[in-house]
Amino acid sequence: MGLQNVLLFGMVVSAWSAEIPRTPDGRPDLSGVYDIATLTPLVRPVALGERLTLTDAEAIDVAKRAAAFKAATSKSSDPNRKAPPAGGDGSEGASGNVGGYNTVWIDNGSGSFKIDGKWRTSLITDPANGQMPALTAEGKKRAAARAVYARPNRGDAFWIKEGISPGPYDDPELRPVAERCLLSFGSGGGPPMLPILYNNLKQIVQTKDTVMLLNEMVHDARVIRINGQHEPSDIRRWLGDSIGRWDGDTLVVDTTNFNDYPALAGATRTLHVIEKFKRLDDKSLLYSFTVDDPTVWTKPWSGEILWPATNDRIYEYACHEGNYSFTGIMRGARELEAQIEKKATK
Amino acid sequence: MKQIMSSKNWLLAAALGASVLSLVPGQNAFAHHAFGAEFDPNLPLLLKGPVVKVEWINPHTWIHLEVTKPGGKKEIWMVEGGTPNSLLRRGLKRDSLQIGQQIVVDGYQAKDRSNRANGRDVTLADGQKFFMGSSGTGAPYDEPGKDSRK
Numbered sequence: 001m002g003l004q005n006v007l008l009f010g011m012v013v014s015a016w017s018a019e020i021p022r023t024p025d026g027r028p029d030l031s032g033v034y035d036i037a038t039l040t041p042l043v044r045p046v047a048l049g050e051r052l053t054l055t056d057a058e059a060i061d062v063a064k065r066a067a068a069f070k071a072a073t074s075k076s077s078d079p080n081r082k083a084p085p086a087g088g089d090g091s092e093g094a095s096g097n098v099g100g101y102n103t104v105w106i107d108n109g110s111g112s113f114k115i116d117g118k119w120r121t122s123l124i125t126d127p128a129n130g131q132m133p134a135l136t137a138e139g140k141k142r143a144a145a146r147a148v149y150a151r152p153n154r155g156d157a158f159w160i161k162e163g164i165s166p167g168p169y170d171d172p173e174l175r176p177v178a179e180r181c182l183l184s185f186g187s188g189g190g191p192p193m194l195p196i197l198y199n200n201l202k203q204i205v206q207t208k209d210t211v212m213l214l215n216e217m218v219h220d221a222r223v224i225r226i227n228g229q230h231e232p233s234d235i236r237r238w239l240g241d242s243i244g245r246w247d248g249d250t251l252v253v254d255t256t257n258f259n260d261y262p263a264l265a266g267a268t269r270t271l272h273v274i275e276k277f278k279r280l281d282d283k284s285l286l287y288s289f290t291v292d293d294p295t296v297w298t299k300p301w302s303g304e305i306l307w308p309a310t311n312d313r314i315y316e317y318a319c320h321e322g323n324y325s326f327t328g329i330m331r332g333a334r335e336l337e338a339q340i341e342k343k344a345t346k
Numbered sequence: 347m348k349q350i351m352s353s354k355n356w357l358l359a360a361a362l363g364a365s366v367l368s369l370v371p372g373q374n375a376f377a378h379h380a381f382g383a384e385f386d387p388n389l390p391l392l393l394k395g396p397v398v399k400v401e402w403i404n405p406h407t408w409i410h411l412e413v414t415k416p417g418g419k420k421e422i423w424m425v426e427g428g429t430p431n432s433l434l435r436r437g438l439k440r441d442s443l444q445i446g447q448q449i450v451v452d453g454y455q456a457k458d459r460s461n462r463a464n465g466r467d468v469t470l471a472d473g474q475k476f477f478m479g480s481s482g483t484g485a486p487y488d489e490p491g492k493d494s495r496k
Contacts, residue, residue: 077450079473081392084452084466088387096382098454099466102475105407105428153383155457169383179379181405198432216431218405315431322403324462325426328384332457 020249020279023206028249028279030204030211035310036193036287037109037200039066042303044122044130051121052130054112059119063111070110073103088154096152107198113306115286123194123303132301135266139296143266149174157336169333172326177261179326181218181319183238187263189220191240191255191273192289194264195305201314202307204277211244211251219317220263224253231257236269251277268295284308378405378429385464389455393423393463394471397447402430402440409465411449425451425465443476 021029039062044051054062088097112119122130135143149168151158159167168174178185186196190213193202199217206212211224220239228243233256235241241257253275262271271293278286288304291297399410407427414420433442443449448471456462470476 074475076473076475077467077469079450079469079471081450081452081467081473083390083392084454086388086390088454089466094380094382096380097387098381098385098464100381101427101465102468104475105432107432153380155382155387176379185378199429217429312435315434317404317431319405322401322408323405324408324424325379325384325406328456328458328460328462329379331460332384332386335457335459 019281021282023208025208027206027208027246028251029206030251030277030279030285031206032204032309033312033314034202034204034285034307035200035312036195036202036305036307037107037198038111038113038195038305039063039109040112040120040122040195040305042123042194043132044124046129046131048121048130050128050130052125052128053118054121056119059112059114066110070103092152097154105198107200108195109200113308115304115306120305123305124301125304126300126302132297134298136294136296136298139266139298142268142296146266150176153333153336155336157333157340160337160340167333169330172330175326175329177238177263178218179329181323181326183261183263184215184217184220187265188217189215189222189239189263191222191242191253191275192264192291192303193275193287199317201310201312203314211253214314216314217317218319224251230254233257236260239263240271240273247276249278253277264291266296267291267293270295280306282309381426381464384426384456385454385462386457387454389457389459391451391453391455391463393425393451393453395423395448397443397445397449398422399445400440400443402434404429404431409443409449409451409468411451421461423451423461423463425453425463425468427465427468447476449476 023029084099089099091097091099094100114120124130124132127133148164151168159169166174172180177183183189184196184199187194188196188199193213193215196217201216203214204211205214209226211226213222213224214220222239222242224242224244226244226246230243231241236257236259238259238261240255240262242253242255244251244253255273255275258267258269258271260269262268264271271291274290276288280286285307286304287307288302290300290302292300393411393413395411395413397409398412401408401410407430409425409427411423411425412420413423449468450471450473451463451465451468453463453466468476
């Protein structure tokens with residue numbers, strides 16, 4: 001065999017990648033359950049600039065810090081402890097000055113993920129600084145409007161005091177879609193399907209004509225029609241309308257026709273997402289995505305993440321039935337409003 | 347080989363540390379709902395008593411316990427935890443927290459004054475966490491920094 005033939009043979013073998021599982025019709029078999037929990041964030045810490053990868057030592061350091069945090073929070077508490085401080089415990093974000101719950105419930109992985117043998121600093125790869133691109137003028141306007149509604153509720157009916165109408169708790173439909181059990185938070189169900197704080201399992205079921213992507217949280221199921229056409233633009237869906245095609249061994253999924261509330265924070269009905277699913281071996285696939293929403297971002301942005309297969313099972317979610325917190329939130333707002341009325345009539 | 351970290355590396359470590367910590371409760375903006383909207387920071391609580399019921403449901407688990415007030419009156423309180431699915435995968439079952447088991451809860455009461463609280467810290471009577479953290483319990487990576495997934 002001459003050198004040319006050896007090279008040719010090598011190219012054919014690498015193009016076919018015979019080691020990946022395949023369906024009877026020869027397509028890569030994507031089916032299985034994947035656990036995409038990871039410590040690698042969507043957006044890169046700003047201090048890392050354009051650094052896409054971590055050294056082994058840095059990746060171990062990240063994992064050790066997370067393990068140390070989990071160990072510290074799993075330690076026993078004082079059995080004779082007192083109630084937390086009146087006026088709040090100072091916690092920020094979703095824990096809104098009252099704290100959340102023990103960290104045992106959290107399952108965000110214990111390491112970063114690796115692509116092409118390198119640990120990643122963020123999911124976002126484009127822009128090169130790992131940040132989302134600049135917002136458009138309309139994007140900024142929407143972000144400012146959203147911020148009013150996303151303001152922490154620290155125990156006063158600020159919407160009444162400041163004359164914000166409608167107030168963020170005036171109607172159940174003004175509450176975030178995750179709170180209402182309509183979609184997973186953090187774009188877990190996507191598209192793009194992103195890693196979140198817990199419940200990071202995805203299941204792929206594949207036939208010749210259809211691929212189904214199931215997200216554990218809120219049981220979001222996306223049905224991809226292979227070689228299908230998009231529905232008319234007046235048909236709008238929570239998870240968008242997804243069609244797929246095979247580009248060699250890569251499944252390319254194109255999603256449009258979102259309603260006004262895509263799972264991806266800040267996105268609008270003009271969102272267009274392209275996702276690529278590529279089997280790397282029988283244990284993992286590479287998931288990459290490009291997000292374009294010209295209403296919100298000045299240019300498209302892209303990212304990628306490894307989806308490792310798992311033998312774990314997805315469980316049913318049944319979010320609505322147990323969503324007592326929602327009534328608690330709405331009744332809590334009514335209580336705060338009643339307190340203001342009471343003061344006013346004194 | 348022992349490596350001495352340069353100041354640049356420390357900056358990197360600090361940045362990554364911050365990103366890791368940004369993914370833990372108390373500091374994250376990504377959760378099913380904002381606890382601050384449901385519970386009142388001006389109504390702190392310490393509850394002690396036996397578990398009477400566990401609702402192992404999504405989006406949040408609710409643990410019910412019986413609290414005896416100073417005058418002897420008994421009240422049932424409900425305490426909000428996280429989603430049960432991850433714990434189920436780690437082998438914990440509906441009866442892992444047993445009826446009658448004495449627990450201690452600190453948190454804040456619901457704004458609507460009902461007998462509900464967040465399970466800010468839920469422990470057994472001796473202060474032990476009733477479920478331990480995810481390390482070594484079937485979590486995706488059992489060895490720090492090493493991809494050991496199935």
